[in-house]
Amino acid sequence: MTLRTCERENEMLTVLRSGGWPAAADAELRTHVAGCASCSEVMRVKAGLMQMRAETMSAAPLETAGVLWWKAQVRRRYAAQRRLEKPVRGAQVFALLVGLAAGLGLLASQAGNGGWLEWLRQVPETGMEWSSAWSGPGWGLIVAVGALAVLGGLVLYLAAGAGED
Secondary structure: OOOOOOOOHHHHHHHHHOOOOOOOOOHHHHHHHHHOHHHHHHHHHHHHHHHHHHHHHHHOOOOOHHHHHHHHHHHHHHHHHHHHHHHHHHHHHHHHHHHHHHHHHHHHHHHHOOOHHHHHHHHHHHOOOHHHHOOOOOHHHHHHHHHHHHHHHHHHHHHOOOOOO
């Protein structure tokens, strides 16, 4: 390949890009390209590149407008879902904390009144069996709070979508 360029190279490239080579070129330009080493080399390379581009473009599958619109809608919905996930997770954590605080507050209020905590301390001293111990004053509350905690955790797990993989 030569490093110097010919003054008629731009003229030849313009005709080549228009797709009219050699029919659209005048006889003088065709004669010049055939005799000029620089122009003929540029012509071969440029024509080869244009041919490869044409083959590649014809082989590339083009999707219909409906498919492109559908993909854009899916991307838009996915982006909106991702934007909304952060506040929803914050609300879930807040609800979990409020539930835990309410449960702990309820347990603390019952323990402060001498309810189930006092009764639990007396179980080993009185020799009560566990079957009758479950009928004491505080166990219904403990079972209810425990069931709420388990169900609340299950709801949070399912709402977060952790089981969808």
